Amino acid sequence: xxIPADELQFPVRQRGEIRxxxxxxxRAGLREMVDALGNPAFxxxxxxxxxxxxxEHWGRADALDAVLFMGQQRAVFMAKQQLPRxxxxxxxxxxxxxxxxxPYLEASGGSGPxxxxxxxxxxxxxxxxxxxxxxxxxRDSAGRVYQVLFSVQSPVNGDPAIxxxxxxxxxDGSNIGAGEVITWVENVPLLATPSGTVVTDFSGGLPAxxxxxxxxxxxxxxxxxxGAGNNAQMRAWSESGGKNAVGGxxxxxxxxxxxxxxxxxxxKRGSTVGPLARVPSVGTLTNVRNFLxxxxxxxxxxxxxxxxxxxxxxxxxxxxGAASDAGWADRQPWPTNNGATPASITVVTDQTHxxxxxxxxxxxxxxxxxxxxxxxxxxxxIQLNVASVASxxxxxxxxxxxxxxGGITLAVGQRISPFSEQNEVIAQTIASYFDSLGAxxxxxxxxxxxxxxxxxxxxxxKPNEEEPQRAGSSLIPFLQDAxxxxxxxxxxxxxxxxxxTLPANPIDGPNLxxxxxxxxxxx
Amino acid sequence: MxxxxxxxxxxxxxxxxxxxxxxxxxxxxxxxxxxxxxxERRSLDVSADPTLTALGLQLRTMLxxxxxxxxxxxxxxSIRKNSRDAPALIEHEINRIVKPFVDVGxxxxxxxxxxxxxxxxxxxxxxxxVKLLRSGEIATLTA
Numbered sequence: 001x002x003i004p005a006d007e008l009q010f011p012v013r014q015r016g017e018i019r020x021x022x023x024x025x026x027r028a029g030l031r032e033m034v035d036a037l038g039n040p041a042f043x044x045x046x047x048x049x050x051x052x053x054x055x056e057h058w059g060r061a062d063a064l065d066a067v068l069f070m071g072q073q074r075a076v077f078m079a080k081q082q083l084p085r086x087x088x089x090x091x092x093x094x095x096x097x098x099x100x101x102x103p104y105l106e107a108s109g110g111s112g113p114x115x116x117x118x119x120x121x122x123x124x125x126x127x128x129x130x131x132x133x134x135x136x137x138x139r140d141s142a143g144r145v146y147q148v149l150f151s152v153q154s155p156v157n158g159d160p161a162i163x164x165x166x167x168x169x170x171x172d173g174s175n176i177g178a179g180e181v182i183t184w185v186e187n188v189p190l191l192a193t194p195s196g197t198v199v200t201d202f203s204g205g206l207p208a209x210x211x212x213x214x215x216x217x218x219x220x221x222x223x224x225x226x227g228a229g230n231n232a233q234m235r236a237w238s239e240s241g242g243k244n245a246v247g248g249x250x251x252x253x254x255x256x257x258x259x260x261x262x263x264x265x266x267x268k269r270g271s272t273v274g275p276l277a278r279v280p281s282v283g284t285l286t287n288v289r290n291f292l293x294x295x296x297x298x299x300x301x302x303x304x305x306x307x308x309x310x311x312x313x314x315x316x317x318x319x320x321g322a323a324s325d326a327g328w329a330d331r332q333p334w335p336t337n338n339g340a341t342p343a344s345i346t347v348v349t350d351q352t353h354x355x356x357x358x359x360x361x362x363x364x365x366x367x368x369x370x371x372x373x374x375x376x377x378x379x380x381x382i383q384l385n386v387a388s389v390a391s392x393x394x395x396x397x398x399x400x401x402x403x404x405x406g407g408i409t410l411a412v413g414q415r416i417s418p419f420s421e422q423n424e425v426i427a428q429t430i431a432s433y434f435d436s437l438g439a440x441x442x443x444x445x446x447x448x449x450x451x452x453x454x455x456x457x458x459x460x461x462k463p464n465e466e467e468p469q470r471a472g473s474s475l476i477p478f479l480q481d482a483x484x485x486x487x488x489x490x491x492x493x494x495x496x497x498x499x500x501t502l503p504a505n506p507i508d509g510p511n512l513x514x515x516x517x518x519x520x521x522x523x
Numbered sequence: 524m525x526x527x528x529x530x531x532x533x534x535x536x537x538x539x540x541x542x543x544x545x546x547x548x549x550x551x552x553x554x555x556x557x558x559x560x561x562x563e564r565r566s567l568d569v570s571a572d573p574t575l576t577a578l579g580l581q582l583r584t585m586l587x588x589x590x591x592x593x594x595x596x597x598x599x600x601s602i603r604k605n606s607r608d609a610p611a612l613i614e615h616e617i618n619r620i621v622k623p624f625v626d627v628g629x630x631x632x633x634x635x636x637x638x639x640x641x642x643x644x645x646x647x648x649x650x651x652x653v654k655l656l657r658s659g660e661i662a663t664l665t666a
Contacts, residue, residue: 033551041551049657050553050573054595054623057554057573059580063591070590 012076019065023051023058084215084222092211092218102221104214108243109167110174110205111149111283114138114182114198117160119191124161126150128286130168137168137186138196140176144169145185149286163196166283167205170243172271174205204245204281206270213244213268224461229296231460238263238304241291245270245284248307248467250439254456255506260301263292264439264510274378275514278435280306305509307439310500311376311516312471314430315342315493318479319523325421326486329370332363333418333522335397340494342415342519345373346396351404355396356416362389362397370419371399374518375408379431381423382408384416415519422483429482430515433475438467439510440500459510470499471513489523559583559664574629574655575662581620582651582666599666604647609639613647621653631656 030050033041042050051057080086084096097103109130116124126148127135136148146165154161165182167174180198188194209217217239226233231251238249247268255262265288267280280288289304296302315337320327335343335358347355362369367388372381387402408414420426438459443451445458463469476490500511555564556571559579584596597620602612617635624630631654639647649666 030551030553034548035551036548042553046553046573046657049629052573052577052627052629054581055554055573055577056557056580059577059584059592059595062594063589066591066593 009079010075013069013072015069016062016065018068019058019061022061022064026057026061027051084218087215089211092214096218100218100221102218105209105240105244107170107208108204108206108245108287109146109170109283110176110202111164111166111281111286112176112198112200112202113282114146114163114165114196115160116154116163116182116184116196117193118154118189120154120156120158122154122161122189122192124148124152124154124163124189124192125187126152126163128290130166135187136163136184136189138165138182138184140180140182142173144174144176146174146182149283160196162199164282165202166281166286167202170205171207172205175202175270175272177201201272202281203270203272203277203279204242204267204284206244206268209244220461220466229300234261234263234292234302235460237292237295238265238288241288242267242280242284243287244268245280246288247278247435248438249288250307250467250510251460252442252457252506252510253460254453255303255442256301258456259299261303262442262506262509263288263302263304264307264442265304266307266439266512269435273380273431275311275376275431275434275516276309278307278512278514279309303507305507307512308503308509309514310440310497310511312434312495312497312513313516314471314475314495314518315340316475316479316518316520317491317493317523318426318487318520319489320420320422320483320486322522324486326483327420327422328522329419329421330363330366332365332369334358334360334362334369335371335416335418335521336360337493337519337521338395342494342517342521343417344415344517344519345410345412348410348412351410352401353398354401354410355392355398357396358416359395361391368402371416372419372423373405373408373410374415374417374427376414376515376517378407379515379518380427381417381420382406383419383423413517415517417520418522420520422486425482426479426520427518429478430475430518433478434471434513434515436467436478437471437513438463438469439512440469440502442503442506442510444502457506469513471495472498491523493521572655572658572660572662574624574657575664578621578624578630578651578653578664582664599647602647604639604643605641605645607640609647610637613637613639613649617649617651621651629656630654633661 027047030042030047035041081091124136125134128149138146145168147168149164149166152161152163176198178198178200181195183195224232226236234251235249239246245267246265248266250264252262265280266278267284269277285306322328322333323331337343338359343356343358345354345356368386371386372383375382382405384405385402387400390398392398441459443453443457445454472495473492479490480487500513550568552570554571554573554576556566556569557576558565562583584592585600586596586598587593599616602609614635614637621632633652633654636650651664654661
């Protein structure tokens with residue numbers, strides 16, 4: 001990362017500046033020289049040729065400049081090592097790791113449920129210790145190895161056992177999808193079918209920690225010193241206990257009573273898409289719990305919970321250019337929102353015939369406006385292939401699609417937006433904005449709260465310090481960073497909820513806002 | 524006994540400094556005269572033609588032979604002399620070296636004579652004749 005020159009504590013020169021100063025001084029000196037009669041020794045023309053590029057003087061000045069520049073670059077490099085955020089990878093790994101006793105996190109393996117057909121009441125041995133010789137292990141089609149996490153006995157009625165597996169093999173690849181076949185290779189119970197099937201997509205498999213992930217963790221470690229089981233210590237343990245899979249840990253002291261502590265954990269997104277990517281896998285939670293159990297004294301009542309996702313719906317008004325690849329595709333973007341009310345599907349006759357509400361009528365110049373629908377499950381926009389639009393009266397419009405959209409089943413309540421070529425950028429920015437938010441509170445901690453724990457059981461770190469809870473207008477700078485000058489202005493017409501709601505009981509775990517139904521409209 | 528000198532007067536009181544010698548004006552040197560082969564300074568008070576000196580610098584410096592010479596010098600060392608391509612490659616390299624000077628109008632190439640290629644074995648020689656347009660002088664460099 002580059003440091004602006006004025007932030008460095010010493011002046012920095014560009015390559016060639018010293019050379020030009022040297023030659024300027026030389027020209028001034030030559031100009032003052034006189035011959036025996038006291039007349040100027042050289043004309044400006046002669047001086048210009050003598051100090052021209054690639055000449056003797058120029059070569060000498062350039063060599064001097066190069067040597068000094070290289071020395072200066074070493075100083076600039078050293079200055080950058082002062083802060084973790086600007087330090088080079090080698091300094092982080094060699095010096096900062098030693099200095100703060102904070103190693104890089106290892107890669108983690110994906111985890112998820114597997115259906116294992118077997119005889120009734122078959123016992124499958126599991127272990128939370130990775131590589132335990134007693135645990136049942138299996139391989140996927142690519143040869144990656146997984147082990148059963150918890151011991152399970154299959155039901156009496158002969159249904160398959162549902163096992164929780166965790167990858168001994170680590171990295172993105174261990175997030176295998178539903179339907180993948182796992183072939184058992186070690187400690188297979190008698191009367192078990194030789195292979196099982198993945199029930200839902202695995203998650204929590206991440207590669208080893210990278211510098212951009214490590215630096216914020218190091219900065220938190222420096223800002224809040226962990227020690228003696230304080231909040232920072234709980235967080236540091238939780239973050240390092242789940243290997244590289246933990247994307248956030250929030251501490252609520254006295255969540256239940258004095259002396260109790262609740263830690264809510266979110267997972268890193270990794271290569272997973274969609275709003276549920278931050279829900280930790282069972283394997284991630286187990287790793288964190290095991291790690292904490294090995295460190296926290298017996299008399300402390302502590303609990304590690306996954307965050308609970310809460311959908312936050314948004315209506316965005318964006319001032320983008322029309323008829324442009326950088327903005328709206330159509331000259332007159334349609335449909336439009338009515339203030340906080342987005343254009344959304346009100347009736348689905350079938351997957352090619354839908355009725356939507358829009359504040360304005362479609363432009364008369366076109367029969368098939370370019371529109372797209374927000375797909376909540378993957379946090380993405382999907383373009384709809386419109387054949388015709390007809391008014392149904394009362395601000396409702398019947399849309400006939402030329403073909404059913406792929407990857408989504410149209411349903412009432414989904415939001416329809418005018419199409420933009422930048423839809424992927426906008427969708428990814430919205431997803432990464434929600435990823436920057438932190439978990440909400442577990443009890444009412446407002447100043448009017450009647451709860452005795454209000455002064456203690458607030459979320460740590462506090463949301464005004466890191467990882468805000470509230471979703472809202474801070475999304476606009478994210479979009480401005482992503483879209484650049486194409487986005488002139490933007491406002492949030494509606495966001496609901498803006499703050500994560502309180503759980504009915506602290507034991508349910510805190511809510512975390514994720515992208516719900518999103519509609520974007522011209523401002 | 525000599526005459527009585529009035530009080531307060533000494534022999535040295537009557538000394539006058541006379542006319543001081545003219546100051547020695549240092550020789551004005553536009554560009555030091557260097558040995559084109561070694562780069563040694565030949566004289567402290569002889570000024571050489573700067574364009575000719577520059578050409579000498581380019582011909583005796585190996586390009587990128589040190590971290591400070593990334594922009595100056597020749598690449599003749601990387602040309603395989605004992606090959607049929609050698610004369611063309613050398614001529615191209617000489618033209619590349621003189622191009623900055625030709626471009627600004629200080630130099631005109633009169634002739635490039637190259638002895639290289641299989642008959643010359645593993646070594647090559649160049650005789651470069653240029654006309655310094657400012658002074659009209661015709662100079663010959665060998666390398």
